[in-house]
Amino acid sequence: MRVFIAGATGAIGKQLVPRLVESGHEVHGMTRRESKQEMLHELGAEPVVADALDPDQVAEAVGSARPEVIVHQLTALGGWGMRDLKRGAALTNRLRIEATDHLLSAGQAVGVRRFVAQSNYALYARTGGPVKSEEDPLDPAPPGKLREGFAAMRHLEEAVLGAGWTEGIALRYGGFYGPGTNLAPGGGLVEMIRKRRFPLIGDGGGVWSFIHIADAAEATVAAVELGTRGVYNVVDDDPAPVAEWLPELTHMLNGRKPRRMPRFILRLVTGEGGVVMMTEARGASNAKAKRELAWRPAYPSWRQGFAEASKENTRLRISPL
Numbered sequence: 001m002r003v004f005i006a007g008a009t010g011a012i013g014k015q016l017v018p019r020l021v022e023s024g025h026e027v028h029g030m031t032r033r034e035s036k037q038e039m040l041h042e043l044g045a046e047p048v049v050a051d052a053l054d055p056d057q058v059a060e061a062v063g064s065a066r067p068e069v070i071v072h073q074l075t076a077l078g079g080w081g082m083r084d085l086k087r088g089a090a091l092t093n094r095l096r097i098e099a100t101d102h103l104l105s106a107g108q109a110v111g112v113r114r115f116v117a118q119s120n121y122a123l124y125a126r127t128g129g130p131v132k133s134e135e136d137p138l139d140p141a142p143p144g145k146l147r148e149g150f151a152a153m154r155h156l157e158e159a160v161l162g163a164g165w166t167e168g169i170a171l172r173y174g175g176f177y178g179p180g181t182n183l184a185p186g187g188g189l190v191e192m193i194r195k196r197r198f199p200l201i202g203d204g205g206g207v208w209s210f211i212h213i214a215d216a217a218e219a220t221v222a223a224v225e226l227g228t229r230g231v232y233n234v235v236d237d238d239p240a241p242v243a244e245w246l247p248e249l250t251h252m253l254n255g256r257k258p259r260r261m262p263r264f265i266l267r268l269v270t271g272e273g274g275v276v277m278m279t280e281a282r283g284a285s286n287a288k289a290k291r292e293l294a295w296r297p298a299y300p301s302w303r304q305g306f307a308e309a310s311k312e313n314t315r316l317r318i319s320p321l
Helices: 011-022 034-043 055-065 082-110 146-161 188-194 213-226 242-254 263-270 272-279 287-293 302-318
Strands: 002-006 026-031 046-049 069-072 114-120 167-173 175-177 210-212 230-234
Touching: 002 011, 002 055, 011 026, 011 034, 011 213, 026 034, 026 055, 034 046, 046 055, 055 082, 069 082, 069 213, 082 114, 082 146, 114 146, 114 213, 146 167, 146 230, 146 272, 167 213, 175 213, 175 302, 188 242, 210 213, 210 302, 213 230, 213 287, 230 287, 242 302, 263 272
Parallel strands: 002 026, 002 069, 026 046, 069 114, 114 167, 167 230, 175 210
Antiparallel strands: none
């Protein structure tokens, strides 16, 4: 099939393009930077330069490629400094709203028969059990600074799933780790944890689901080829509370325990949203993706993936280069 990837040079895009090419698909990769065309050529894609927030450019790019499938992987969440986070979150919200609408409009014009978009598992309501399936309700009242981001993701899902002219699929990915992510050797979040600047808040009861970036890409290929209209959780087999995974990762990285911080301190720094993610978040089940997409994560648990990342992080720190 002809597959058009918006966000082809991001962390998951760089994993996804070569896998789709290897599977025999013709891949057109969109980037807004001309300097990244060579990278896309090397990955095996036909480069397309367009600004995702410009509807005319998106329409021209999709119209030229005439794809059968569009994959929407656009975000701007690379930085972990407070300014980077704020700016990146605002741009990502626009990409999930405006760029989604532009891509859907362009896709409808050329008769795209499948539209696969990136969402996130953190949308689930903070009630009931610790692990949620795709059938469980979403959070009706996201707290504080999470509200705008959740609204943008819900817009994306509603627009994609509501497009009756195509098979709309939303992939609720877990927290990415691995090459090109913030949870990679030298990545922003890894460095915060290594330096004990990512504290354990309250009881650390928030449950997080992770996914290695390579496993996320494999699941996306499966969705492109086998997915049907609806939502899939793309997470590993091992959802875990912060009180479990954070001390283990901190110890891997520096041999110590994470610092502890009361809720009210974090609330002053990040608002209520940060506190909720650390203490009340729910994890997700991958049973549907395994069943319907014939997919299995190569890293069934974050424990394996984090251990490998920790070893690589140590090698980087002692390297004379």
